Each structure stands twice: as structure tokens, then as C-alpha cells.
Amino acid sequence: MRNLTKIFSAALLVANTGFALNSGLVQCDGLFLLDWKNTKASIKGCSASDSLQAGDWALGASVGKTRYHLGYRRDSDRKNYSWNLKTGETLTTGHTSLSRDFKFFGIDANVSALPAIGVSSRFHLPDSLLYAKASINAGLLELSGIRWHSDWEEDYVPTIDATYQSTILAKIFSAGTRLLSHRLQGEFFYGETTPDIENQWGYAFSDSSDFWGTDFRYLYDGTSNKVQLSYAYLYSDIRLFGLMRENSDEVSEKRFAYLPLGLDANLFQANVQHKFQDGDRFTARAVYGTLEINIPWESRRFYETLAPNRALKSSTLKTLSFSVFQRSFRVYGDIDGKVFDAGLGYQWNLNVGRWHLLPKATLDGFYASYTAKLNMRKEKTGFFHIKHSTSTWQQEGYVVGALAGLGTELQSPSKAFFVSFGMEQIIPLHFHTEKGPDKGPAEEPEPPDIPNTDEDITTEKGKSSSLAEKWDSFSSLVFRNGFALQIQAGFRF
């Protein structure tokens, strides 16, 4: 991190020599996504960045602080089924990048404080009639401060303090063509994550996953009109797992959690912008995305979704628990979701003396829906005792809402300096959830946990609530949920 700061300082120094094109940005963002009774999710942070172009060289650097907080609470009538799951951390972020252009080639290198490192090489014909790029990126993914805590203090495992750590390696290939104002580009990427748990003790989470995806886009950049059409696809097989790792005479590591996930995501986007002669801008956009998550059936021993006995620390009690009271759970099923969003925006260009004031307003309407069918198989074994039972939990629902945005930007006469402010608010207009018939033994009241809507605004099957009826509930969500804020100040000379 200290090295990154030095590089950042060096970049600023070089920028001040006056032989370079320099731009800098100070930015603060906040996304307050959820603040419901049982679920909290927010992230906020500030960063400062600077980029510099001098001849064939380009240099970029940034430093910042980011704070995130995620929390989920599970309430149950029974104390031993109530628990909290939360994670939160303040991260110091940093990033530097270096680029060099040659006649037909270019190379880029970047380093971030994750830590992560990436290098890429570019090939391009004059005027970018044809161009191609290949990149390789590697980094460490870490999520620390994960804490699960049971309401039942006497639970065999009342608290789990865990860290997730994994390394990622991704390779990206892209190629495109530019003809006049038209650009067509295709990209293919693939990669994998590898467990990194060697130095983790206690409850260690990691994953062994692979993924690939594509991205195709068409861009038109005319004098007064801009059009962007894109399609992206992501396929991933994720294998998350949790180990209890202890280091005594010899390393003891036992898998107590395993969750394979198959993930398919599609994203279509269309953006159109028209710039009027007076500088006003009109924008229109549409987004359609789908997400399919499949949790495949996994029958292998030691690959249960959760095997609490193996989460116990080494002890005689742990050993005896396998003979007396062994429980394990296997969850499998599908969760599918889709979202459609369409919106319009307008940005005014007002002159205040020689300065430019650019207020803007956007309004989107969105529709998102999901269906979930999850099965939970409970396996019970003990001395002279083996039984299994499966319960099914189904739910589907949708939400209709609006996304309203307001913002403004103030530019200096030469446009070398600017400050901007923007905020966006999700306004849910209508929720609907419909719970399918649960199947399975009545003594298994605990459905698997999946993202759920707030109980207060869940409607019964066949009922749909009007805006007026639910406005009180909805209004309590505004500004606490789905609220984003951005403040920027920058320069360019």
C-alpha cells in the first residue's frame, strides 16, 4: 500500500511538469441497498485518482477507503434456530496502471492493493480499423470478518468467525473493428479460482470455481447521437466450501460445508443519447437480464451442504457426536430471476456566466421476478439409527418499481474543473410473492434460506395490493433502501 502511495505521488509530480495531459478525480459514493428488519447491505467509500498521458506513455493511480456492511438475521420461534450472519470491513484500496503505445502494439500493466496484478498486450491497425487485445489478471479475493452467531449461547457451535480467501486467474481476449463512427467489438473471457487456505485456521471458507463469458457490443458515436447495444453472457460453476482447520501435531482439516452452484447470466443493454444544439442531452436506455442459479444434487459423502458435526472443534464430544447425534443437510434446486428496466433521462446545459451548470433527471421503470424451488434433504444417523427425509420449498414473486435519479454538474469555463452530485432512489411500487405448497415432513419447519422479501409487505397468493394500500410500507423503504449517492470533483488539463 505504501508503494502504491509513492507511485501515486510520483504520478502527480510528473503531471505537474506541464508536458502531459492530466486528469484527476476525487469521488465519494454510497450505496444503501437494504435496511430491512432482517437484512442489511450497504457500501460507501471515497477515492482519489489521477491519470496522466505523456507521449506514448499513460500512467494512472488511485487510493481510497471503502466500507461495506452485510447482515442477515434469521428469526425463529425456537431460540436454537435464530441466528445472525454479518460481515463488514473497511478496505484501503489502491491501484496503479501503466500503458505504453507503439505503432501497432501496446502494453498495459496494472497493480491493485487486493492484491491483484494484470498485464495485457494490444494490437491495432492505424485508425483502429481492426484491433485486438489479450489480458491476463491474477489476484487474491478475501472477505474477512464473516461472523455467524447463534442466539442459543449453549449451542455446540455458538459462534463462527470465518474468513473467505481464494485466488483468481482470468484471461480476456477481445477484438473489434472501427469504421468511421461505428465500432463493433467482441470479447471472450475465462478463468478460475483456486482455494487459498494454507494459512487460515479455524473456520476457513474458499472456493474452487471456473467461469467463462462473452461480451458483444456495437457502438455508434456520431456528432449528435450515440448508440450502444450490447449483450453479455456469463457461465460459472462455483464450488464453495467451508473447512474446520486446526493445527496441532498435524494439520486437521474437515469439510463441514459444501455448496456447488451453477450460474447462467444474460444481459442485454441498449443506450441511446441525442445531443441538442444547445447542449442539452436526451438519453434512453433499456436493460434486460436473466440469472439462473442451479444447486445440483450432490450425493457424495463429505460433500453435504452442511454437516454441523464436522464443524465442531476436535474433542471427545465431537467424536462421540457422530455415534450419537449426527445430522447433515443437502440442499438442491433452482433459483431463476429476471429483470427488465427501461428509462429516460434529460440533462440541461445552462450557462451561469461563463460556467456551465448541467442538471439532469432520470426516471426508469423496472420489473423483476424470481422463482425458487429448493429441496432440503435432512440426513440423520446415529447408533442403530439411519433416516432421511426431504422437504421442498417453493416461492415465486415479482416487484414493479421505479428508479428516480437527480443530479447536477458544474463545469468551469474551460471545462478543466468540474464538481458533480447525483443520487438515485429505487421506489418499489408493487410486491408480490407467492409461496408454493411445501412438501415434506411436518417436523421440518425450517426452510432453506434464500433471499426473501420483507415480511411486512409480502402479499398472500392471489392478492395484489394497490399503491395506496401499501404506500406506508413503501415509504418506510425510501431513502433507507435502494438509495445511491455520488459526489465527484475533478480536473482535466
Next chain:
Amino acid sequence: MKIFWLFGISLAIATLSACSSSSHSPSQPEETLKSSASASLDDIDNILDKSSASTGKDDNRTEVNGLMRSACDTKDGESVLEALDVVNEKAIDLFEAFADKDFDKGKALSAEVKSAYKKVLNKAPKNCNAQLGYAVASIVDLANNKTLNDLYSDYDFWFNDYGIESLEDFTDMISTLSKNKSFTKTAQEALEKEVAPTVDSAITYMQYIVAQGDYALQLSDGEEILEMDNSEFGIALGGLFATKAAITIATSMNLEIDDNGSYSWINNLDGLTVGEEEPTAKQKAALVKIVNLIGANGTFTSIYSNKQKEWKNVPNLVDSALTEIRAAFQYSLSESMKKGSQDYDLYVVGKGTDADISTSDVKDIIENLGKGLEATRGAYEVELKGKTFMVNARKYFENVKGTEPFLPYYKFDGSDLTTFKFTNKAGTETATLISFLDGTRSFPDDGEDVIIFKDPTFGGIFPDFEQKDVWELIDKLKGIRFDFWDRDDYSSVAASESYCFYRDENVNTFYSYDECVEYGVGECYYDCY
């Protein structure tokens, strides 16, 4: 202390064992094994009457209906095997019912299952599955024992419905429960006549099973297979031995505390303090009763003459318990070295993530059980808060005279507490008991000079002890830590030095107040809630 810890574990085992994608397209679990048992327990007689030839195979294991069967089970023929499949399935339901806390269903099933195993056992007395099933079902069927159920109901009423909140409530309870016979005698007789024979019988059957060496029983829920072998049978047998030891201890001791059938004298102890003020006349009278119970010629905790032989055998029972449990873990460890031998076991011992328990954990348990055995068989070195000394727990069971051999020199006329005087060996008075009760002297600080034990080795339990060692041990015990309570749960615990502690959450270690101060580990709590 370790021997008691191990003993406790053994007892717990006995109690518990008695109760107890490449393409991510969804797929469903498939029923791979169909239940072989379509008949009910009512059909047991018919199944057993079917004539059938023995499988006659000498191989250790034969596959029948998807399950591997040991020769001990197949030698009695298909009809017995078929009957056992039916009963085993019900036995699984029985344990399922108890696991789900459906006690009514469990009780009903246990009677049926026990009876059904008995029928099979009558037909095939050397059948391992039948013996195992009957042993287990017999223990579980104690839930149907009327005497035990009546006892449980009585205590359940007093402790849960009525609610014992005072000494007077307690006295009321034991007086009510002792109308026809003392409550202690009632409980001892229930253990001796109802529980002990069942445990003895179960031990005999389990010993036969374990003696087979490689006997294994596979069960199935129609899909998965579960295999039980000596890893489990040994622990169960050890648990039964420990239970037998506990029953012997509980039934051999004279625990009578009545005064000619009355317990009202206990109420007089109410408000008694030690080291603060002189006891009242009533309290003194109650203390006289206690002194007579535990003093010279006192009967409390003495061993009944007809039980003395069994009492002296308790160390052997504990020894058997630990030996069987250790053998069970050794069996687990040896299985971990044979590929495929643990595929269906309740738990898999091994290195790496594809196992339930690490081999090092099992080795640790075996080592600790070995230490427990050493402690059971003779003098064993113990360390307590820096003091190292030898303990021979076996010697405790050579004493049949209750507390008498542990007493200090004293003289007492048996009626007036003020006549209770500690003396030296020569009979010269050193202090009065009252002086410790009214605060004139402090216990244990002032005890060493005036309380002289007749036998500082306590009958050989502490073979190297002299007088000073006894007092040093008492001093160490004074501040012993109670690390099984959480500080947050202390609201109901009376404040005293012994209960105050500091918990270092980083290493989850508890310190007594004295240790906390001595080691400087953090904020030390003296006054508990």
C-alpha cells in the same frame, strides 16, 4: 481429577447410547436400495416358522438384499435374516422417535421391538444381530418401566410443577416421597432391581458381539447404508460398564439421612452461616445430626455389608469401561488404515477433508484413555495448580466405612455441639467446632494447626500425603475454577470467592480470581453478580 472426567464421559456415553457438476443441470436423489422389510412385527412368528436352509457360507460377509451380512447373522438361515430385517427397520423407527422427542411413540415401539428381538433370539440364541438388537432394545425399553416412570413423575412434579425454591420445599419433597420407604431406598431399589439386571444382561450380549472381533451390522433407510462395528459396539459396551459402575456406587452406599423417619431436622439448617455468627440452638441440633451421620460410627456413605464385594469391584468396572472404549477407538484407528473398511461407518477416521475425524484426534483420545486406565489401576501423578502429588483412586473403593477413615482427631459427646472439640493424637483439645462456625477461627486458614487428620493419606488415596499436604491441597481447592459456567449465567450463583473468575475470550480460558491476579491476565472480577 482426570479419572472422574473420564468416568463422566463414560457415563455420558452409556446414557446417550441408550437413547439414542459438470453441467449444472438439476438432478434428483435416486432410491438405490429398496427396503427388504415389507412385513410388520406381527408377522415375525410366521416368518420364523418358515422352513429354510441355512446359507451355509463360511465367508465372513455375504450380500443379502443389498446389505452385507456377517456369518454370525447368516448362519441361522434366511427366515431369521428376514425376521431381523423387519425388526431392524422398526428399531430404526424407534430411535427416530426418540431422536424426534416423540416419547410416546418411542415407548410403544420399544416394547414391540424388544419383544420381537426376543422372539428371534429364542429361535437363534447365538445370532449377533438378535443379541445386539435385544441388548439395545432392552436398555431403551427401560423407558416403559413402571417403577422408573413413577419415580420420574414424582421428581418431575416436585422440580417442575411444584418448583423447589427453599430448603423447606426440599424437606417437604423428601418427606412426601418417603412415606412408605425412604426416598433414597426407593431410588436404590429401583436401580438395583429394575435397571441393574437389564444392564447386566445387555453387557453379556454386547460382550458376545464384541468378542466376535469383526462383526458388523449394516442397516439401511432404503437409500443409504449404515454400518455398525466394534467402533460403536465397544463404546456402547464401555458405556454399559460405566453405567454398571455408577449403579453399584449409588446402590451400595447408605444414604439415609432421616431422623427416625423424619426429615424435618433439615429445615433447622436454614440460615446457617459458616464463619460469621454462632449457630442458633436449632441449627446446632441439626449440625449434631450431621456430625452423627458422618462422624465416627456414622452410617452415611458407609457401604451396606451385603454390597461390599460389589463396591470393591467398582474400579474393575471402570477399568472395563475405559478398556472397551479404548479398544473401540483402536479399532477405528486400525480401520482407517484399511481402504474401504469405513465406507458405511458412522464416522470415518482419516487425514484430509474426506473424513469426519482426524487420526490425530483419535490417537489423543486413546492416549487419554490410557492415562485414565493408569489412574484406575494404581497410583497416578496429578498436578493441581502447581502442586504435584500421587492419587490412588482405587483405594477409595477399599473403604467401606464411609467418611470415618477421613476424619480428624476429635471428641464429641454426640448430643451437644459445644462439646465437639478437635484434638491431637494424644487427645488434647486443639479447637472447638463452634470456633470455626462463629468466626473465631477461619477455615481453612486456621485449620492446619488445630485439625489433625488421623490418616493424612486418606486410606491410601493420597499415598504420599502428610498433614501439611492435606492443607496445601485444601488451599488449592479453595480457588478452583468453575470453567463450565459462563459469566453471563452467574445471576443465580451466590457470590463467593470460588465463583469469581476472569474469562480470556481470545483463548477461551477461565481463571479463578486468584489466578487472574497472579497471572495478570486482565480485569479480575471479585464480586460476582
